Amino acid sequence: MKKTVFILPLILLALVDNGFCEGPPNEIRLPRQIAIAMAVYRNLDLKVEAYNSEMARKELEKSWGIYNPVLNASGNGGVTAVPGDPFFSTRFATTTLGLTQNLPLGGSIALSTQTGFFSFNPGTSVQDWQSTAGLTYTQPLLRSFGLENTRQNITISEYALQESLERFRSSTTETVANVITSYNHLYVLRRILETRMASLKSAQLLLDAVGKKTQQAPVQGMDVANAEFATAQRRKDVVEASRNVRDQEVSLRYLIGLESKTEIIPIDPPATEEPPLTEEQAVLAALAIRPDLKQMQIGLKSSQLQERIARHQSLPDLSLNATGGFTGNGTSMSSSYNNLWNSPGNYWTAGLQFSVPLGNTALRNEYLKSKIKTEQLEDQIKALQWKIRIDVESDFRALISARLQLQLADKSRGLSEQRLDAYRKNNAVGTASVQDVINAENDKNVADNAHLEALENFAGAVIKLWRDTGQLLDRNRVNVDASVPETITQRKQPDAPGPRLPLTDSSITTIAQEKDPIPAGAGAPQLPEARREAPVVAGSKQAPASTSSSIAPHAGTASTTEGSRKPPAASGAFTLKIGEYFAKSEMVEAIKTIKGAGLREAVKPGPLKTTTSFRLYLTEFTDREKAARELERLQNNKIKGFVLKSKEQRYVVYAGAHLDRKSAVQEQTRLALRGIHTSLKPAQVSLPTLVLTAGSFASREEAMASAVILEKQNLKPVVTENAPQ
Template sequence: MRLRAFRSSLTFFVELSLFFSCVFAQQPGAPGSASSPQAVNAGPAPSANTPLGQAANPPVPSANVPAAQSGSALSGISIQPSAQPAATSSGISPEQTVQTGPVQGAQFPDVRQPGRESAPTPAPEQLPQVPSIAPDYRAPNRPLPEFGRVGVELTNQRPLSLRDAIALALANNKDIEVARQNVRLAEFDLQAARGAYDPRLSSSSYYERVETPVASFLSGGANGSVTQSDLTGTFRFEGLSPKFGGGYRVDLSNIRLTTNNQFVALNPQYQTALTFSYTQPLWRGFGFDQYRRQIEIAKRNLSLSDAQFRQRAIETITAVQRAYWDLVFALRNLQIQRDAVRDARQQLEHNKRLVAEGLLAPIDVVAAEAQLSGFEQSVYTALDDVNRAENALKLLIAEDRLSPIWNVALIPTDTVDLEPPAIGLDEAMRVALESRPEIKQADIAREINEVDQRFYRDQTKPQVDLVASYGVTGLAGTLSEGAASNPFTATTAQLRDRVNLLSQLNGLPPLPAPPTQTFPDLLLGGYGQALTNLLANRFNNFRVGVQISLPLRNRTAEAQLGRALVEGERLRTQRAQLEETIAVDVRNALQAIRTAESRLRAAAAARAASEQQYESERRKFEAGQSTFFFVLERQTALTTARGNELRAQIELNKAIADLQRAMGSALEANRIRIKETKTGARLSLDEEQVATDLSGK
């Protein structure tokens, strides 16, 4: 009986409050209005002394007010206007007159300016009506879609630890693969730059026949021309010195020559020559040149690619960690929403039993059904969050779009880590400045700029080269038929004999016979004899000199040097800015961990308090000391508190991952090593370290 009396009293006060809210929500009718209240006499018009905001006679609810609100609330209640209203907090005394409309007969000046007269506003009934669009449309009743996930078999579940997710990402992630390929490209670039010092071997062989007309008796042509044919073979070996920047060249030539020249004693003849040449820069290019610059830049680009590869690996690991914990949150939040649906369904069944027993109004069943529908909507939203979080993680760890993992439901197995790393700001800052790949990249960029400065400064110097060459030649051949006689003396033999005869008759001494033409034996032979003469170094030559090239202004090199110097200043400024950015990242990461810890403690306390409040409110409701409205509030607050606690736990883990990224220690923290293989750098989990950690040794 006391429960029914309490409910009746509570219903009376609720309806009374609804009545007064309706009373004060309506405004008094305008003077001369056709509508007037019918249930209650309107009473006299408001006095001029009525304070601002207080009606002399409040209006009653209109006919649109439900009977449950108007009939029960108005029964037995009479409202008497106050004879002398009290002063309000607005500061207007009862004697003051408040005028709420224009004074009758008052004249107002026309405030419209010339040229700005506004058009008259038409009455509402004169406005054109909007045409109706599909007035007979009704949404078709369709069955609800299947409760599941697109493209995922819920029965095919795969447990996945965070370490397994990282391993899959390191093996399959496309960003890491691109970074790995960039490292290989840099390795080939370095190999190509070093190829500038590879020696080059070249050769040429050809046969040539030349017939030249002669215009002199001394040209050796018997029929007015000289015919010469030769078979030539040349070899050249040349290259650059990587130490001093000089260039060397070795030339070897072999010629077999035949001719009809009467003055040639060796026909055919074999000519060989071997020449050594070397050019050494003495000023520009002595210690540094373009080829050595390219090698130094290629070396640093390789180091830069390694740093970029490390940075990409750290970013990928951090992304996997955040995606993994997002999936953990989504799955647990889905369970929280399902628990809320279960509790709401139990409460609905409980309310139905109370209504059947006559202890509860039917409207409370409707409220419980509305609460249940709201929680069911939250379940669908949470399921969509699970799908999005899982797809984000699969995008990082799947091999390609056809990988079987896309059809599997991932079940995280790692629990949240509630123990953040104990590290101070100074230590974290020191580790970040030593380990962040961005710092190494900035240092490498500065080193490349120093290489450019060195090269362009060297290019402003004059070109002074030392040139030296040394050569040996060899010759051999077959003695021609007319080589024993001198063509100039062979035709004068008869004349010499006649002169000698006359000289003898006159007692004069005869003319001596001309000397016989002979060739040394070392020149007689074939190609082998020519090579022997070459290697014997019997016939040699050498040359030593200096070549000087002095540009008059050399503005190109000076401009390039100036640009390199300005580039160095820009890189130093960027390095300082990068250090500030890293310092901010570390500070924010440490603060995020501290904030996440505090939020976790507060969220855990709030969740515990919400559980107690919900259970207490349920007991009070069952005892008839509360209403179902407060039970719904406590139930909603409990679901929110559970979600907030879960979010705080996940945010703490994500803050730890962000700190590892800010410090550049994500690889070391997750025990990941970089191995050099024939196909490029590879990231692998340190299984030996894992086994050591598990064994406790």
């Protein structure tokens, strides 16, 4: 892997180097995000895995070498003689220079020139020189024919590179998960060590208090023994806790690539943020972005390619060979080339070569083996998808359990503190023994440690959920840049705000009232056209026409491009009404069916229709300029948002709107992966429709006959009578 200069945060340099040249610092106070950054840049296992991606990239570059032209040069000479017969003695010499180029469809073309002489009479000095310049073309017509066959190694290398990058992404995910888990565990162990040290100090104070009471008045020997035993036991607990901290530091130092034996003090407690995902969203995200699933899907593509090529290689071998060129003869090499240029002769040959192994056992079974491997991978993908669903569902159950345990542990810790305070007060007045206080302290220590462990378990459940859904890297701002394999450990910077434009009616075109749109020419921006996925910003290109169920925020009053072009009136008296649609993309399959039945389709404007729009609510402002800036930020990130003015005179920012809930949830998940969290807001809107009709018939009977045909294709046509012209 090429060496790349990475710019780490200045705080990282301050933490690791600490400004000292004499040696490493004794301790560093390490934030969690810095620990993750150190692991990304310095973890040795990740560096080793990165080399695999670099080697895969070099393999891809090497595979393109099949299109490098090949220069060929040769020269030879000799004498052939028959003993005792000088007339059967021949001297010859030839030189050849050529250039060969492989072609995309599997053939090759070669340009070559050759010169030489043959002398059959040793008694004379006349030499018969001949020079040629020609072109040779070879092209397979069955086996090995085609671009896919020629580029087999290139395509497989591309898949191998993609697999290596997904494997690196998976390794990075595991490393980040291990770093966060190890960091949290070290934090908990240090808190446990502090708790045990405080407990030891409390036991020593209790022992001192018992000693003072012994000097003032007789005290039961059992109290002294209990205090001494508690002190010894807690000193042992401190030693054990200290060793656990040191062992965990060693593990974390390896993960973050810190070679010096520096004491690490984690300063961030385990995170307790709730994942803003439903179980359904988490499963969809996992099936879309899990690197191990992507890796297997890429392997399936590679296997399918090899299966197709193996099937193609089982065909007979039929090749076209053609050669042609010019010749020139002379008494010398220069004269032969001169004649080749001025008065050449010519030659050409062409032919076909056919061969097939009888039985074709090897190639046929190679194809069958490839087919079996493809089916195996398909089943493995199905199994992994099933396992992913199980893992995510299990993660949610574990998260619920961890949340409940954390709540109970927090409550138990509070009760243990109250109980200890009560025993200490009773001991001061002589109504509770030393052992009672020791037991209460032990119980409080157990409750404190249980709370820390519950906190760690909850954070671990969240980490496992993010890891199993494939979102852990994004949640921690770690980006695996697959476009540059040699620098695939880049840190993602926070989204930088785009240039701030002055808020004018021309800079934002989608601020409208919830009920009544702001009229054009009234000092307010106009609404976008209906059935566009996003508003049109001044100075930018118009958004493309919608090809999905995404809709405009408030299209009920806008005109459509389809409605401005009226179809020609039908010539017959009857036609078939297929249905009403909100966009042409929804009628693609119906149009295919109509054309398959030999009928002609027609589309005309329909009536307004009330439907439910699922809007992705982001935020809202009382200030119009702030809403404009938020909308601009969305558009700079290529998110097609819009702004509506509510009844309460607030500017509500949405990140899109969809006609069906499934598409809205998918978009919501996609935005969540980018750190943009939205909520679904259903709204009733009135949209213009498009009416799809088929055919033109002179009589109702003819229309009914065609309707029966379309009904068999799962359409529901209705015979309607055309209005008189």
